[in-house]
Amino acid sequence: MHYKISATHLSKNDNVFFKSMLQLIQIQLNDTWSYEETADIVLADIETPLGVAFWEESTQQQDKLVIAYARQNTCNAEWFLPKPIRVQALIKQLNAIATFKSTVQGAVQTSQTSENSPSSISTTKANLLGNIPNNTAQQVKPSDIPTNKPVSIEYFEPEHSLLGLIQSTIKKCETKCFTCEQGETIYISPQQKRCFTSKINFNHLTQKQRRLYASVAAQVTMTNLSEDALHQMAKAQGLENYAVETLLWLVTLCASQGRLMAGVAENSYVRLKQWPNFAVLPCQPVHLRIAAFMLKNATTLTTVSEKTRVDFSTLVDFFNACKVADLIVETTDQNVSTEAKPKSSAEQYLFKNILKRLSSHE
Amino acid sequence: MDKIIFTGPMGAGKTTAIASISEIPPIATEVRCSDEEGQARKETTTVAMDYGYFTLDDSVRVHLYGTPGQERFNYMWTILTQGGIGLVLLLDNARPTPVEDMAFYLDAFREFIETTGVVIGVTRMDVNNQFSLDDYRDKLFELGHIYPLFEVDARQAEDVKILIHALLAILQANME
Amino acid sequence: MLSGEAIAKLESRLAQLLHDCDTIEAAVVSTLDGHMCTMRQQAQQYSLERLATMGSTLMSLGDTITAELNMGLCDNIISENQNGIVAFMHINNDLVLVTLTTQKNALGMLLSHSRRCAKEMAELL
Structure with missing residues (x-):
């Protein structure tokens, strides 16, 4: 999808900074975003009187989606970007808005599709399987995916996302193909516990990959196929194959977008059961830091975020991925390790420098 | 002196791992094996x-030391870990018996590990997949340890960096 | 590993070394990777297994140091201590000879007998 965004009542510096930042982060966004002088999505500086007035008016009229931009979210704005603009916060916010927008559109589309054609989950994808014989390909609609319940923007609900579809496919041991409009295509073989898709660069997912992984269920087109057809397809297209666990992990990291998994209380005490198998689960240095802490301590996610100095939404994404991988233990008691050695600033400095050195040559 | 110690049995890739991230060609004291296993x-x-x-950045050097693998050289383990x-x-x-090897080295370096930390990398899983990471994990669980465990290729600098990151x-985490 | 015949030859030469020079209290032949081949001592007063391995470590370090400094091959390493002297030297590319004495003034004798022994052992093999 292509989204347009404008900004209003920002200082000159902020305005310039926002525009260049928007260009810089394109590759990390799930959709295409462009800056326009007027748009339905607007970033408004609510620390200025005119900005506040604009925000209030738009909220009442509900004609625009306004992102409140300020040091503190004093207006309790639903969409809020803290000052100063930071890369991660902006990416999260724009991706969340895109998910929200597509969910609303998806819900409308689904409800229309349900009325008109109950056997199809989305608009047709007749050529999806290319030269695969017709009898091996059949578009399906999973009966266990609720399509009329609105998707939460507060919580991550696997059953409403690609993740849920994949999990259901694995459970039923069905070989399937998944894709979405302008998104990547993946083939899952639960029998082999592998998925087949084009090469994944774990550090830099493509927009097509991000788009599919972050899709809500209603946007995904699924097609049944035989194991033989899958092999033909994988061979013909030169697809790479990955462990299913790798895909579930990536999809969760992409799709949860800072939203805690539904059913998990933010204040519950959680810890990691064991080190995630980072041999097959792509990790960032920040994930190692969280894992090391969560293995030693059973505490709330807020505390984990504070202690590890990892922003909450990144932590939540990692937590959700661990939850899907069955690595999380919820406990009734808080247990923060007291065996810790006293903080040595020299050692902290050394470790930080080593990490910096290792990262700089990656 | 800030140093990271690499250990493990003969042929696990200690020398290679150091070579993959060292700025200098590593100084190695390698000799031909005289026993049947090594010669084979x-x-x-x-x-x-x-x-x-x-x-x-601040010109501080982080030294990378690899120990001899065999137990008969264990006096070097003590010297190098200091x-x-x-x-x-x-x-x-x-x-x-690589899983038993892990138990052996964790026990041999127990005191050092208790005062610092350990990360485990399993190499050559592509050559022989008789044991999976779950087998190592089960053993760690049996020994009451939760240590980071990865499948690595010691020739790949990125894999060795992941180990050091972990x-x-x-x-x-131990300091917080 | 060496054949039984080769080890027998080395044992015999070590016995001769300790017979010819009674100030040498013990002598060990080990492989360069630290396996004991044979040992001999005047009185059963030392545990020589570890010495065999340490001999390989030290000779290898000596080779590494001399290579680093472009000083050719490392002939021998001498450890002069409060209560004696230990000498480490190559027999050939695969074997190391370690000899020791508790007499602090016997360095010359220790080295000359040990070097001759190492040279002859190399010829025997």
Whole structure:
């Protein structure tokens, strides 16, 4: 999808900074975003009187989606970007808005599709399987995916996302193909516990990959196929194959977008059961830091975020991925390790420098 | 002196791992193996130490020491671990009993690990997949340890860096 | 590993070494990777297994140091201590000879007998 965004009542510096930042982060966004002088999505500086007035008016009229931009979210704005603009916060916010927008559109589309054609989950994808014989390909609609319940923007609900579809496919041991409009295509073989898709660069997912992984269920087109057809397809297209666990992990990291998994209380005490198998689960240095802490301590996610100095939404994404991988233990008691050695600033400095050195040559 | 110690059985890739991230060609004290196992694999073995380093922004050097693998050189283990900040244990999945090797080295370096930290890398899983990471994990669980465990290729700098990242992560967690 | 015949030859030469020079209290032949081949001592007063391995470590370090400094091959390493002297030297590319004495003034004798022994052992093999 292509989204347009404008900004209003920002200082000159902020305005310039926002525009260049928007260009810089394109590759990390799930959709295409462009800056326009007027748009339905607007970033408004609510620390200025005119900005506040604009925000209030738009909220009442509900004609625009306004992102409140300020040091503190004093207006309790639903969409809020803290000052100063930071890369991660902006990416999260724009991706969340895109998910929200597509969910609303998806819900409308689904409800229309349900009325008109109950056997199809989305608009047709007749050529999806290319030269695969017709009898091996059949578009399906999973009966266990609720399509009329609105998707939460507060919580991550696997059953409403690609993740849920994949999990259901694995459970039923069905070989399937998944894709979405302008998104990547993946083939899952639960029998082999592998998925087949084009090469994944774990550090830099493509927009097509991000788009599919972050899709809500209603946007995904699924097609049944035989194991033989899958092999033909994988061979013909030169697809790479990955462990299913790798895909579930990536999809969760992409799709949860800072939203805690539904059913998990933010204040519950959680810890990691064991080190995630980072041999097959792509990790960032920040994930190692969280894992090391969560293995030693059973505490709330807020505390984990504070202690590890990892922003909450990144932590939540990692937590959700661990939850899907069955690595999380919820406990009734808080247990923060007291065996810790006293903080040595020299050692902290050394470790930080080593990490910096290792990262700089990656 | 800030140093990271690499240990593990003969052929696990300690010398290679150091070479993959060292700024200098590593100084290695490798000699031809005279026993049947080593000769069958046409391998050399470290008899004193391997050494390499990388330099940080502030010109501080982080020294990388590899220990000899065989137990008969255990006096070198004691010498080399003195003042180390942590241990990287590399295991060769193609050896007959790699899971038992892990238990052995964790016990041999127990005191050092208790005061610092350890991260485990399993190599040559592509050569022999007789044991999976779950087998190692089960053994760790049986021994009452939760240590970071990865499948690695010691020739790949990125894999070795992941090990060091994880080691530093647990050292930092121990300090907080 | 060496054949039984080769080890027998080395044992015999070690016995001769300790017979010819009674100030040498013990002598060990080990492989360069630290396996004991044979040993001999005047009185059963030392545990020599570890010495064999340490000999390989030290000779290897000596080779590494001399290579680093472009000083050719390392002939021998001498450890002069409060209560004696230990000498480490190559027999050939695969074997190391370690000899020791508790007499602090016997360095010359220790080295000359040990070097001759190492040279002859290399010829025997």
